[in-house]
Amino acid sequence: MDRSPGLELRSWHGHAVLEVADTLTGLYRAAFCAPPWNEPPVRAVMFRGRLVTDAERPGFVAVTACREGVPVGFGTAWTTRSPFPTDRRYPDITARLGAERVTTWLIGSQEIDELAVSPGAQGLGVGTALLETLTAFAGRAGSWLLTSTASPHTVPFYRACGWHQITRITAHPSLAVFLSPAHPAGPARTGGTR
Numbered sequence: 001m002d003r004s005p006g007l008e009l010r011s012w013h014g015h016a017v018l019e020v021a022d023t024l025t026g027l028y029r030a031a032f033c034a035p036p037w038n039e040p041p042v043r044a045v046m047f048r049g050r051l052v053t054d055a056e057r058p059g060f061v062a063v064t065a066c067r068e069g070v071p072v073g074f075g076t077a078w079t080t081r082s083p084f085p086t087d088r089r090y091p092d093i094t095a096r097l098g099a100e101r102v103t104t105w106l107i108g109s110q111e112i113d114e115l116a117v118s119p120g121a122q123g124l125g126v127g128t129a130l131l132e133t134l135t136a137f138a139g140r141a142g143s144w145l146l147t148s149t150a151s152p153h154t155v156p157f158y159r160a161c162g163w164h165q166i167t168r169i170t171a172h173p174s175l176a177v178f179l180s181p182a183h184p185a186g187p188a189r190t191g192g193t194r
């Protein structure tokens with residue numbers, strides 16, 4: 001069943017994303033500079049700046065979702081290359097998973113960087129549609145992403161989408177790494193959780 005009828009999804013590869021950079025930045029601000037994330041507005045400006053270099057990454061793709069011509073969400077992704085990055089929160093991922101699992105599970109697969117639905121459009125299937133469209137570009141290598149358990153909505157959302165958490169589940173807010181259903185180390189291929 002189509003959970004989100006009338007949704008127009010469009011993909012932007014490489015530098016083409018810069019045509020919609022302002023739209024993505026507005027959606028980023030609406031989704032993340034509000035509860036529960038409460039990021040300061042400067043983070044949206046930083047996201048806009050990152051887009052220019054992120055668009056050059058191998059496998060870069062953005063997907064936008066519009067309803068009746070109004071943008072309601074977007075996602076961005078690219079292929080994780082070797083060596084594994086050491087900026088942003090990547091060192092935390094290596095610390096959680098260990099270098100061997102980073103190499104075999106994350107490098108070479110598709111990394112979902114941002115996924116955002118404007119507050120008024122959340123809970124209507126837009127995020128699911130964006131994630132499915134983005135991961136369709138991953139092929140057999142599958143996809144992975146990093147999120148934080150500080151938001152009460154993200155872990156239930158990714159689980160509902162069939163994603164599999166590979167970081168230890170803790171009682172306290174922490175980072176969580178998920179693999180897509182199609183990932184070679186995901187439950188669909190390995191038959192269960194670790």
Ligand SMILES: CC(C)(COP(=O)(O)OP(=O)(O)OC[C@H]1O[C@@H](n2cnc3c(N)ncnc32)[C@H](O)[C@@H]1OP(=O)(O)O)[C@@H](O)C(=O)NCCC(=O)NCCS
Pocket residue numbers: 031032115116117118121122123124125126127128129146147148151152153154156157158160161
């Ligand atoms: C997280 C987010 C991308 C999900 O997108 P969405 O369009 O709201 O989600 P969907 O409507 O596709 O939900 C799919 C499933 O996720 C789960 N889910 C979504 N929102 C939920 C919530 N608030 N609480 C619990 N479960 C939730 C449900 O199981 C839902 O399925 P159901 O409607 O059949 O019950 C969106 O809410 C968002 O942009 N939030 C702010 C930014 C953010 O957190 N981005 C992700 C950072 S990693």
